[in-house]
Amino acid sequence: MDLKDIKLYVDDRPEQGAFRVHRDLFAARHDHGLKLNEEDVVRDVLVRHGVDAGEVFAAIEDGTALKQIRTEHEAAAGVGHVALSTEGDWLRPLAAFLRRGRRTR
Numbered sequence: 001m002d003l004k005d006i007k008l009y010v011d012d013r014p015e016q017g018a019f020r021v022h023r024d025l026f027a028a029r030h031d032h033g034l035k036l037n038e039e040d041v042v043r044d045v046l047v048r049h050g051v052d053a054g055e056v057f058a059a060i061e062d063g064t065a066l067k068q069i070r071t072e073h074e075a076a077a078g079v080g081h082v083a084l085s086t087e088g089d090w091l092r093p094l095a096a097f098l099r100r101g102r103r104t105r
Contacts, residue, residue, distance in 0.1 A: 003036050009056050009065045010046075021049050 003025075010018045024045045028034040034041045039057070046053040059065040 003042070006042060006046075006056060006060065009059060010051060021045060021051060024048065 007022070010021050025036060025042070028041055028045055029036050036042060043053040043057070046056060056065075
């Protein structure tokens with residue numbers, strides 16, 4: 001179970017009280033010391049706010065939630081966008097190049 005998937009799924013349905021769910025997930029972890037990687041903890045928070053926990057977990061399990069998020073992102077970003085990776089060492093030389101350019105002005 002990935003908490004980010006749950007967050008994205010609930011965020012996409014503001015009528016289900018996304019802010020209250022986030023607040024209670026935060027409280028469960030930080031105020032009560034519960035582990036958010038335990039499905040029962042997350043399920044209890046979702047149910048407490050009237051969110052259909054079964055639907056959320058099913059959509060995450062079968063990939064529906066991620067597919068919907070990907071489709072919406074690609075539609076918003078347009079066809080020609082490029083996703084950059086933080087893998088490898090390409091970022092450090094780019095940052096150095098940009099700093100040099102700033103100093104010469």
